[in-house]
Amino acid sequence: MSSTHSGPNPGGPSSSVAVHSAGNVRKINFCQWCGGPTKHEIPDGEEKIRAICTVCDKIAYENPKMVVGCLIEHDNMVLLCKRKIQPSYGLWTLPAGYMEIGESATEGAIRETWEEACAEVEVLSPFAQLDIPLIGQTYVIFLARLKKPHFSPGPESSECRLFSLDDIPFDSLAFSSMVVTLKLYAEDVKAGQLKFHYGIINKKPGTSPSDIHAYTLDYHLQS
Ligand SMILES: [Zn+2]
Known part of the structure; x- marks a missing residue:
């Protein structure tokens, strides 16, 4: 189950990873x-x-805040973007970003994919909702497909690439949310059935904010 967090992030705001002062x-x-x-x-x-x-x-x-993004499947591969901005410069992420006032979650996910990967996508289904109470964020990630087989790095990306499941750079991902999403996706693909996942990402106490593997996925529900 979830635990309650309060007070400033243990890593402090000088960390290289996004630390939003939610609740501060x-x-x-x-x-x-x-x-x-x-x-x-x-x-x-x-x-x-x-x-x-x-x-x-x-x-x-x-x-x-709500972060929305797309997990784009193409030829048994997924599209990742290498970040050209801080935080997590040089690390890989699904195209995702903050939802704007006036747009829906799907519209935001499509917009972020266009901005970061210059890719036109069609949203197929919701894949994961992941809450991160410590930093006051909820991720909503949609499965999507390319409308045309074209993509290229937008201004916030240095590179966009399709990765087969065995080649996903799990040690060079930008955020814990991306580790969780891509692990769940890889497990579902191997099991032959994609599900919808809900979960709470809790940082392990005393670990560095930049350690994207120092988390627990709690209250994991799937359908
Ligand atoms: Zn006032």
């Missing part, structure tokens, strides 16, 4: 609406410390 309410020092200074207190009737504006009294609630 003390970093909010000014009101996003009026610019007034904030105080950090537990509002009446609540349980968590929040940043509260001392001028307009509005409370800054922080909520997890």
